[in-house]
Amino acid sequence: MKFLLVDKIESIDPERRIVTLKNLTLAEEYLADHFASFPVLPGVLMLEAMTQSAAWLVRLKHDYAHSIIVLKAARNVRYNYFLKPGNTLRCEIDAVNIEKTTAKFKGSGYVGDRLAVSARIELECRNMADAEPHGRDVDQRILRQLKQNFALIGGPEALAASRER
Numbered sequence: 001m002k003f004l005l006v007d008k009i010e011s012i013d014p015e016r017r018i019v020t021l022k023n024l025t026l027a028e029e030y031l032a033d034h035f036a037s038f039p040v041l042p043g044v045l046m047l048e049a050m051t052q053s054a055a056w057l058v059r060l061k062h063d064y065a066h067s068i069i070v071l072k073a074a075r076n077v078r079y080n081y082f083l084k085p086g087n088t089l090r091c092e093i094d095a096v097n098i099e100k101t102t103a104k105f106k107g108s109g110y111v112g113d114r115l116a117v118s119a120r121i122e123l124e125c126r127n128m129a130d131a132e133p134h135g136r137d138v139d140q141r142i143l144r145q146l147k148q149n150f151a152l153i154g155g156p157e158a159l160a161a162s163r164e165r
Contacts, residue, residue: 003030004149005049006056006091009158015061015095020053020153022089031085041083046117047074050107053091054123056155058103059146066125067142072102073122081116083109089116101125 010019024041031039048071055069083089089109096104102124109117128135128142150156 003045003048004052005045006052006153009056009150009154010090012056012060012155012158012162014159014162015057015098017095018053018057018091018093020049020056020091020093022049022091024083024085024087024089026085028085039085041089043077043079043117046079046083046089046109047071047077047119047121049089050091050093050105050109050117050119051121051123054093054095054103054105054107054121056150057093057095057105058098058123058125059150060159061098062100062125064143064147066101066127067139067146068126068128069123071121072124075120075122077117077119079117081111081114083111083116087111096120 005022006020007023008021010021012018026039030042030045051071058066058069089111091107091109093105093107096106102122104120104122107119107121108115128138
């Protein structure tokens with residue numbers, strides 16, 4: 001099962017900052033198993049929402065050069081608040097350094113004005129073709145899907161708004 005944990009890109013300052021939203025609903029399958037009588041978004045998925053948000057900045061900076069962007073390290077992770085169905089997690093991610101195959105970020109996730117999670121994250125970038133020659137086709141399929149997802153979650157509108165500022 002793949003979790004898509006960015007529902008909307010609220011704003012982008014290319015190469016520097018992104019703000020995204022994740023709306024939590026009771027329809028999310030993992031809530032049935034994660035404290036059935038007290039459903040909350042697991043902390044690891046809060047961290048994954050920040051990772052997925054940061055990955056959009058990497059994709060934009062590298063013009064979609066990598067199909068795979070994964071969490072390499074998470075440091076100073078702090079959980080401060082439960083995210084319950086009906087809540088929205090607003091991820092505010094600031095780039096520290098974006099290199100060719102790695103990137104570092106500071107991230108915070110808020111429910112309203114309450115800090116729910118914070119961390120320093122490091123991402124690693126690669127392609128399927130790096131591991132095996134037949135991976136090139138897989139990379140292209142993944143990148144097509146990512147570009148479609150970017151459009152669906154409001155990426156182009158957020159980019160256009162940042163250019164107007």
